[in-house]
Amino acid sequence: MRKQNHFLEYLFCHLLIVFFIGRLAFVAYNNHIDSFTLGDVLHACWSGFLSHDIFIVALLLAFPWLMGLCALRWPSLPLRRILIPYYVLMGFCVGVLISADTVMYEFWQFKLNAVVLSYAASPEGTTNSVSMGFLAIRAVGCLAMILLSTIPCILLTPKKLRIDGVTRIWFRNISIIWTFLLVVLFTFVRVGDVYSNRVSLFINHAAVNPVFGFFSSFSLSDEYTDEFNYFDENERAESFTGLYPRDTEDLLDTLLTTQRPNVLIVLMESFGGKFIKELGGVPNVSPNISHLIPEGVFWDNYYSNSFRTDRGTVSAYSGYISYPTVTLMKEIEMHASLPSLAHSLAQQGYHTSYLYAGEMTNMNKRDYLLNADFQTLYDYTIFSQDELTGSWGADDDVSARKAFQLIAQKDSIEKWFMTYQTLSSHEPWVVPYHRLEDEKLNAFAFTDHCVGELIDSLKTLPLWDNLLVILIPDHGFLYEQTYEDPEFFHSPMLWLGGVIRKSTCIHTLMNQSDLPATLLSQMGISHEEYCWSRNVLSKNYTYPFVYCNFPAGIMFKDSTGVSIFDISANEPIREIPADDGDRIRKAQAILQTSYDKLDELR
Numbered sequence: 001m002r003k004q005n006h007f008l009e010y011l012f013c014h015l016l017i018v019f020f021i022g023r024l025a026f027v028a029y030n031n032h033i034d035s036f037t038l039g040d041v042l043h044a045c046w047s048g049f050l051s052h053d054i055f056i057v058a059l060l061l062a063f064p065w066l067m068g069l070c071a072l073r074w075p076s077l078p079l080r081r082i083l084i085p086y087y088v089l090m091g092f093c094v095g096v097l098i099s100a101d102t103v104m105y106e107f108w109q110f111k112l113n114a115v116v117l118s119y120a121a122s123p124e125g126t127t128n129s130v131s132m133g134f135l136a137i138r139a140v141g142c143l144a145m146i147l148l149s150t151i152p153c154i155l156l157t158p159k160k161l162r163i164d165g166v167t168r169i170w171f172r173n174i175s176i177i178w179t180f181l182l183v184v185l186f187t188f189v190r191v192g193d194v195y196s197n198r199v200s201l202f203i204n205h206a207a208v209n210p211v212f213g214f215f216s217s218f219s220l221s222d223e224y225t226d227e228f229n230y231f232d233e234n235e236r237a238e239s240f241t242g243l244y245p246r247d248t249e250d251l252l253d254t255l256l257t258t259q260r261p262n263v264l265i266v267l268m269e270s271f272g273g274k275f276i277k278e279l280g281g282v283p284n285v286s287p288n289i290s291h292l293i294p295e296g297v298f299w300d301n302y303y304s305n306s307f308r309t310d311r312g313t314v315s316a317y318s319g320y321i322s323y324p325t326v327t328l329m330k331e332i333e334m335h336a337s338l339p340s341l342a343h344s345l346a347q348q349g350y351h352t353s354y355l356y357a358g359e360m361t362n363m364n365k366r367d368y369l370l371n372a373d374f375q376t377l378y379d380y381t382i383f384s385q386d387e388l389t390g391s392w393g394a395d396d397d398v399s400a401r402k403a404f405q406l407i408a409q410k411d412s413i414e415k416w417f418m419t420y421q422t423l424s425s426h427e428p429w430v431v432p433y434h435r436l437e438d439e440k441l442n443a444f445a446f447t448d449h450c451v452g453e454l455i456d457s458l459k460t461l462p463l464w465d466n467l468l469v470i471l472i473p474d475h476g477f478l479y480e481q482t483y484e485d486p487e488f489f490h491s492p493m494l495w496l497g498g499v500i501r502k503s504t505c506i507h508t509l510m511n512q513s514d515l516p517a518t519l520l521s522q523m524g525i526s527h528e529e530y531c532w533s534r535n536v537l538s539k540n541y542t543y544p545f546v547y548c549n550f551p552a553g554i555m556f557k558d559s560t561g562v563s564i565f566d567i568s569a570n571e572p573i574r575e576i577p578a579d580d581g582d583r584i585r586k587a588q589a590i591l592q593t594s595y596d597k598l599d600e601l602r
Contacts, residue, residue: 008065008174010156015057015094016049018149019209022098023048027206029102033109034202034482043196044207051193052209058181060090060211064157065178071161072171080157087157091150094211099142101210107427108307109482110552111191111205111568113217118327118363131428191216192569201484201566201573217325217568227325227595228567230588239589243545244531248538251521254501255297255537259524260415261468261499263345264407264458266451267316267421272304272476273490275444280487282479285436285445288452289471289492296496298505303489303546303557304475305512310363312474312512317341317372317419319516319533321594324549324567330364334601335371339529341516343373345417348525351375355403356421357383358393374419378406395432396424396450404457412463420454421474422447440479455496465498470519472512484574486555486562489548509544509557510536531597547590556587563587 027041063086071077101112194207231239273279275286278293279300305315306322310329315322318338328334342352353376360366360379369377380393387398394402403420410416424431425447429439433446451471458464471494481488491512510518517533520526527533534541545558553566553573563583564573572584 007157008061008068011061011064011153012057014152014156015060015149016053018094018145019048019053019057019098020045021148022102022145022210023206025098026102026105026210027203030105030202033106034200036200036203040200040203041206044194044203047194047196048207048209051189052207052212055181055185055189056209056212058178059185060094062178062182065175068161068171069175072163075161075163077161078159079161080154080159083157084154087150087153091146091153094149095142095146097210097214099138099145101213103138105205108551109202109478110550111208111213112210113214113325113551113568115217115325115327115551118330190569192566192571195566195569195571201482204569213568228588228591230592236589236592239585240593242543243586243590244534245538245540245542246528246531248517248535248540249521249526249528250538250540251535252537252539254522255495255504256468256499256522257501258466258499259522260348261466261497261523262410262415262463263350263417263468263470263519264497265316265419265470265472266454267313267419268447268451268471268473269309269422269425270475270477271422271425271444271447271473271492273487273492274476274479274481275441275448276492279490279492282441285441286448288448288455289494291452292455292471292496293494293505295503296494296500297503299493299495299508299510300505301507301509301544301546302472302491302493303509303511303548304473304491305489305548307475307483307488307550309474310365313365314338314368315511315513316472316474316515319513319527319530321511321513321532321547321590322549323594323598324551324554324591326598327363328601329368331601332364332367332371334598335368337601338372339516340372341519342369342375342417344516344520344525344527346373346375348415348523350415350417352417353378353406354419354421355399355406356393356423357388357390357395357399357402358423378402389432390424391428391430392423392426396422396447397432397453399423400450400454404454407458407463408461410463422451424450425477440477444477467497468499469496470494470515471496472515483550483553484564486557486564486574486576489546489555506537508536508541509546509559510534511546511548532594545586547587549591554587554591556583556590558583567591 023045064083067079067082071079097112104112191208191213195204274281277283277290304312306312310327311322314320314328318340320328346352352374354369354374355378358380380388383394387394389395425444429443431443431446433449435445436442473491476488476491478488513532514534514536517527517530517535518537521535548555552568553564555564560579561577563575565584565587566573
C-alpha cells in the first residue's frame, strides 16, 4: 500500500515515456522531410527530455500533487475519483497535441502553435486536402495516444493515500522539488533551449515538446504592440528608417504602352519557383510558362510574402506584408482600413471581379474580397454539378475555360480588372492529367497546361491588344524543401499581353506586397495609401530587399545575402553568408513595426 503513496513518481515516469514515444513517432512519421542519423534522434530525445519534458510533466502533474497534499490533511479524500476527470482532460490534450503536431508537420513544417486555431475554424481546408481514409487512420492513432496518456494515469493513482510519517516526509521533500521545477519552467524554459547548431531544424523541432510549443505560442496580451518587442522605440525607428520609402510615385522604366489597360491577374495555387526551370526549379514541370517568359516582362527576383493563400492574397491585393501569427483575411474589423488594388481601380472606373471555382468561405475569403471592392464574385455556384469533379471544386481546365468565356463576353469599351485563381495544384493532387509520374509535379504541370491554354485563347481575342495579364502564385509549396531554404519564397511573376512595350527580365529584389505600388505606378495611379508596398521601378527604391515570414520565423534577403530567424527560439536558423547581424536587425525592426501598425487598423 505504501508503494502506491509514491504514485506521483510513477506518473512522472509514465508521462516522460509518453513524450518519448511521441517524439519517436514524430521523427518516424516525418523522416522523409530531412536526412538525419540515429545520433541526431538520440540528441533530440535527450535535449527535449532535459529542457522541456521534465518541466512540462511537472506542470501537468501539479494538480495531482496538490490533491496529494490535500489527502494528507483529509485522509478519507477519494483521490482517484477526484483526479479521473482531470486525467481524461489532460490525456485528451496531450494525445491530440502530440498527434496533431506529428501529422501537420508534414504539410506546414513548423511546430504546432496558436496559428492553427485560425485554420481549425475552417475545417473544409482539411477535408478537401486529404481523403477520409487518411483522416480515419490518423484519428485512430490520435485515439491510441489519448488512451496511452490517460488510462495508466488512472490506474497508477491510488483510491486513497495511506498516511504515516514516512509519507508526510516524502510529500514535504517532493513539494520542494515540484516548486523548484515549476519556478524554473515559468522563469527560464523557452523553445530554443533544445536547439543545436549541429543538427537540422527538423531535429531541433523534434526536440521541442509539443505541449510546451503550443501553449508558449499564445500571447497573454490583446495588444499587438506587445508582441516581438526587440528594440526600444528609438532603436526600432533607426533600424526601420528607409526600408519602405514613401515617395516612390516616379517611374524609371515604363513597361506598358498605355496607362489604362484591362488587367487580369492569374493567381496560381502554390506555384513557387521550385516548379519554374528559369528560377532553378524542377525542369519540364511548367513548359508553357517557360515558353511565355520570352514574350513578356519576367521578374526573376520576386518573393512571396508568406506560406498560405489567406496571407498571400492580402499581400498581393492590399500590398500588406504578412504576419507570423495573424491572418488579416480573418480580421474582418480591419478590412475597411486596408487598401486594395480592386478599390484603387474601381475608383478609376474599372469593373472588378474575382473567379475561384471552389467555396469562398474558407478563412473569411468572401468577406475580404467584398470589403476589398471586388464587385462581382464567381465561385463554384456558376459551374454545373458535372463540372465540380475536383477535390476543391472545378478543376483548372474547366475554370480556365470559364475565365475565358467571361472575358470574351466583356464589352470592348469597358475597363475591367479581374482575378482568376487556380486550385488544382494542391493536396490531394488528383487531376485529370497524366504527363508526369510524380503526382505532385503532375498537378503543377496540369495547372501550367491550363494557364498556357488560357493565354493562347486570350491571344485570339481583339481585347488582347489592351490587356495586361499578370501570372503570380499565392505562395510556394514545400516540395523537397524546408523553411531553412530561402528558395521556398522565391516565386515567378510574369507580365504578358498586348500592352507590354517590350519583353525583358527585371532582376530587382521585390516582394509580393510590392505588386500594387509597382502596378499602380505603371498606370499613373497614386499608391500613397499602400504603406508596405514599394514601387520597385522608382528612383527612390535604393535599397532592394525582401522580407518574408512563416509562423515560426522570418527571412530577410538583400544584396549581401540572406538570413532566416526563428522567432520562437529567438535565434538564427541560417545566414548566408554570416554578417554582423544587420540583416536580422532589419527583419526584427520590420516585424516589430508591422505589429505596431496592426493596432492602427482596428
